[in-house]
Amino acid sequence: MSNNPQDWPEPIIRVQSVSESCVDGIPGRYIKPPSDRPSTGTGFTLGDDANIPIIDLGGTEHDPVARASKYREILQACTEWGFFQIVNHGVDPDLMDKARETWRQFFHLPMELKQQHANSPKTYEGYGSRLGIEKGAILDWSDYYFLHYLPLSLKDHNKWPAQPPSCREVFDEYGRELVKLCGRLMKILSLNLGLEEDLLQNAFGGEDIGTCLRVNFYPKCPRPELTLGLSSHSDPGGMTLLLPDDQVPGLQVRKCNNWITVKPATHAFIVNIGDQIQVLSNAIYKSVEHRVIVNSDKERVSLALFYNPKSNIPIEPMKELVTQERPALYPPMTFDEYRLYIRLKGPRGKSQVESLKSPR
Ligand code: OGA
Ligand code: NI
Numbered sequence: 001m002s003n004n005p006q007d008w009p010e011p012i013i014r015v016q017s018v019s020e021s022c023v024d025g026i027p028g029r030y031i032k033p034p035s036d037r038p039s040t041g042t043g044f045t046l047g048d049d050a051n052i053p054i055i056d057l058g059g060t061e062h063d064p065v066a067r068a069s070k071y072r073e074i075l076q077a078c079t080e081w082g083f084f085q086i087v088n089h090g091v092d093p094d095l096m097d098k099a100r101e102t103w104r105q106f107f108h109l110p111m112e113l114k115q116q117h118a119n120s121p122k123t124y125e126g127y128g129s130r131l132g133i134e135k136g137a138i139l140d141w142s143d144y145y146f147l148h149y150l151p152l153s154l155k156d157h158n159k160w161p162a163q164p165p166s167c168r169e170v171f172d173e174y175g176r177e178l179v180k181l182c183g184r185l186m187k188i189l190s191l192n193l194g195l196e197e198d199l200l201q202n203a204f205g206g207e208d209i210g211t212c213l214r215v216n217f218y219p220k221c222p223r224p225e226l227t228l229g230l231s232s233h234s235d236p237g238g239m240t241l242l243l244p245d246d247q248v249p250g251l252q253v254r255k256c257n258n259w260i261t262v263k264p265a266t267h268a269f270i271v272n273i274g275d276q277i278q279v280l281s282n283a284i285y286k287s288v289e290h291r292v293i294v295n296s297d298k299e300r301v302s303l304a305l306f307y308n309p310k311s312n313i314p315i316e317p318m319k320e321l322v323t324q325e326r327p328a329l330y331p332p333m334t335f336d337e338y339r340l341y342i343r344l345k346g347p348r349g350k351s352q353v354e355s356l357k358s359p360r
Contacts, residue, residue, distance in 0.1 A: 005121045005344065009135035012118065012128075015143050017111065019219035029139050030227045038252075038259075038293045039225055050260045052253055053077045054268065058088030075192040078273055082288030083253050085268040090184075091177050093267040096243055099174040104301045105164045106145065107217045113163060119146065121343060125159045132346025140347070141227045141294050143217045149175040150211040151310075171213070175305070178241055179211055182307040185239065185271065193281060195320055203280050203318055204238060205310025210335070212308070218250060218292065218300040229292035229300070233347030235274035236339050237308035242270040248300040254289040261293075275338070275353040276309050279330045282317035289350050311336040330356045 018027060055074055060067035077084035106114070119126030121133050124146045130139055145161065148154040161167050183201065190200035201209075218229040229250060244251060244264040251270065252259040262270060278287040294300070309315055314332035322328045333356070341352045 005133045007120055007122075008130070009133050012130065014111065014114075014129050015139075015141055016107065016217065016219045019141075019221060022222055024222050026141075026221065026223045026227060030141055031223075032138060032227055032231075036228065036231065037226060038228065050255075051263050052081055052260065052270070053084040054265050055084055055086050056088050057086050057090070071188055071192055074188055078189065078192065078285040080286075081253070081255065082286040083262075083270065083272045083290070085262075085265050085270050086185075087265055087268045089181055089269060091181060091269070095170075095174060095177060096267055097246070098170055100243055100245070100301055100303060102164060102167050102170045103145070103215045103217075103303065106161050106167065106215075107143070107299075107301065109163055117145070117159070117161060124343065125156070130346070131342065133344055134346065137346060140230050141218060141221050142229045142292070143219070145215045145217075146212065147171075148210070148212045149305075150179065150209060154210070174303075175211065175213065178305045179307070181269075182211075182239060182241060182305075186307075189239075189277070189285070193284060193318075193321065195318070199318065199320070200277075200280065203309070203315075204276075205313050208310040209238075210306075210308040210311050212306050214304045214306065216292070216300075216302045216304065218294050218302075220296055220299055221294040222296055224294045224296055227294065229294040231347040232289050232291040232349045233342070234278075234287040234289050234350045234353060235272060235304075235306065236276070236342050236352070237274040237306040237335070238276040239274055239307045240270075240272045241305045241307070242272070243303040243305075244270060245300045245302055248295070248298045250292045250294065250300050251302070252291050252293060259291070274306070274308075276315050276335060278353060279315055279333075279356070280309075280318050280321075282321040282326060283329050284321065287350070287353060309335050311339075 055070060060070055114127050117127040119128040127145050129143045147160050157168055186201045187197040190197050221227060249261055251262045253262060273285045273287050275287045277285050312334050314334055316332035317328040317330060
């Protein structure tokens, strides 16, 4: 049985078209209530130099001491921030630039070509402009493209863009490299939980994991103080590798009631823990809220690769991490069931994973 909705509740308007047609105002559909707007931070303002941890993954192969200290940094990042950047991660910087710039070219194609890939909420694959199907919802200032890499049964080149000509090849290679890197990070995350290196991957379903890509396109916005490029949310999946725009910041991460604007390091990936790893780790690792702000001068492109558990197996706290002192915080649920929530309701902070917590 599938509860997946079949269609959008109202006609889709591309934010890119709205951006091109409005000069100093934005339509009411994109205006957030005052409490959600970018400048309304609670608490004190952190200095502009605040940033998420940056971890250098290079040079650990033959140096066990350096390795141990880097793994400790990753542990701390996963428990305290839910976010970190990695550099010297082994993915070719040229491939990273090529992937991002090829996607940028896609978003600059004529609208008729992009519309051929228009998506529906049934699978979300293709060119989209909203998340959630609530009629009349206030929308985010972004368009996106969503596609599957894994499992191979869901990978469908016909649902990928046909243009620019090199894109399918570039995106294939990008996906392959990032899946490898995720596999490497999963081992570190598993070891850091005091478990054998393969246990976390096994809990994801071993080889049968899911991987998808969401490319975000944030057009220029004449009133950035009134809206958000992407509303506050935690990622529902396992782990995310984000390739941010190299020119334009925008991602903000929640830390102690403040929003920290991430300053991307050159050719870094931003790694974050998703809800499924929070659940599997019994909340030792944190899936942290984040959002995106937009600006009036520059568009922004980012690539979020989601590394997810096999979608039809129950995900619950790993038995090695459940003790009498620390009982299981979450009941089992498959990722297929779990992701329906964001697909129906759109991004809503951490409300979903919080609501899962078993009452006690
Ligand atoms: C996402 C996301 C952040 C960004 O796609 O889930 O959080 O910087 N993107 O675009
Ligand atoms: Ni996200």
